[in-house]
Amino acid sequence: KQEVTQIPAALSVPEGENLVLNCSFTDSAIYNLQWFRQDPGKGLTSLLLIQSSQREQTSGRLNASLDKSSGRSTLYIAASQPGDSATYLCAVRRGNAGNMLTFGGGTRLMVKP
């Protein structure tokens, strides 16, 4: 059974700092890995999707990497801003059949001005 773990569970940093969020998964046979952002009282918003054949994806100040063999992914946020404060979740797609995702518990990020 696939298990997804995110460390740390919570993180508080001053504005402007570069930071790394970690995601690990137990079964390396994944189809893709996705990073989402969740604001309080809202649904999840997709940030980046990395196919299993890819090593990284970039969008603006965000960069996500994938090391499938070691079962790890990182989300790098450059020059953090208070508006980045949210919960970040990673999810792995189990396989080619369907589109089922297994989610990690999330990292709650607070960026202080």
Added chain:
Amino acid sequence: DAGVIQSPRHEVTEMGQEVTLRCKPISGHDYLFWYRQTMMRGLELLIYFNNNVPIDDSGMPEDRFSAKMPNASFSTLKIQPSEPRDSAVYFCASSSYLSNQPQHFGDGTRLSIL
């Protein structure tokens, strides 16, 4: 694009009552998912549909839970009878068949069973 639309946004009801949650997926999406989010268990997949057909309902906790998708633009998740432990935020999400496209989530229904 209106996004995934869920209703109601909040529901408070007494134990034993029937609860019906509604979802309108993004037009053209082939897949629809129902999730439940709690502090204790995080985000859990309950059931998903492909082209209106239920594919995997292994996450549905009990027979008290049922889901339907009568057409491509509407789905319901029903709990009957409801219990306090069903209190959670329930999300609906939809996606296209393309493997490089993410799931799109609604804003959820916050359910409280008293």
